[in-house]
Amino acid sequence: MHPLRLIAALAFAALFSGCATHAVSMQEVREFAAASGKLAGFADLSTRFRTTYVREQPYLTPAADKLARENDARRAAVYQDFLSAQKTLVLYMQTLHQLASDERFDLSPRLDELGEGLKANAETKIEQRHVTAYTGLGRLITRVILSNYQARSVESMVREGDPHVQALLEAMTALLRYYAKTNENEKKTVLGMFDVEIPFSLRPQDRMLVTLAKVHYTSKAAEYRLLDKRYALAQEGLDKVSLGHRKMRENLNNLNAPEVRKYLAAIGRDLVMIHEGLKAN
Secondary structure, three states: OOHHHHHHHHHHHHHHHHHHHHHHHHHHHHHHHHHHOOOOOHHHHHHHHHOHHHHHHHHOOHHHHHHHHHHHHHHHHHHHHHHHHHHHHHHHHHHHHHHOOOOOOOOHHHHHHOOOOOOOEOOOOEOHHHHHHHHHHHHHHHHHHHOOHHHOOHHHHHHHHHHHHHHHHHHHHHHHHHHHHHHHHHHHHHHHHHHHHHHHOOOHHHHHHHHHHHHHHHHHHHHHHHHHHHHHHHHHHHHHHHHHHHHHHHOOOOOOOHHHHHHHHHHHHHHHHHHHHHHHO
16 A cells, blocks of 8 residues: 555544544543532522521521621622632533533523622631632633634643632532531521420410420421431532542543543432432432
């Protein structure tokens, strides 16, 4: 065979071999990114954090109500900031999912969903480095989406994005802990009222009222037990996203390795199960 024809044939074979390898290796990346993009439970728990006062208000004394309203105003002021972290990570994962596919896509309308910003907050343990990561990831997403993003590789986005992703997941972990602490205070307020009042309701004419109070107490206690599970599952989901993304970063030149593909596939399945578990509770 003529040398030029041989070179052309080898190049043609290598091209199609490379495409096949890319298609196989990207399947697990797509599935991981799709499952990660749900960030299971975080948005719902953020909303619950925001509406704390609505639930606790009926159980408050007039003196406690004033402080609770002040806390409610503070929660309202930071709520959208907290959601910004989630929106940014969701859009990053959606972009990664599309980069790993062969289909054309346009996520530019979704850029409007990026939050206005994340601010440092000592009470929630959101630090300036988390704010910097939020800003950096937002800029990366914007650049990839608005440029000729389909020519960019998954590898380059993961390489540049991983430090920001890890820092932002750390920030969201801090927020989840803050939500859980707020929920624990709410539980003490709500159940504490029953713990104080029921033992002193000893008059026979109060029997029906006490019975209804005990039923309500049991229902609320069960609600808070389920919420403890939700916080734990949501945290497990953030941990899984962190592990999966770090695995990709560490194996950028070997994404088609069976071990890497198997690991990402397992993480993706775990995230789906976590999401389903949160919907069931």
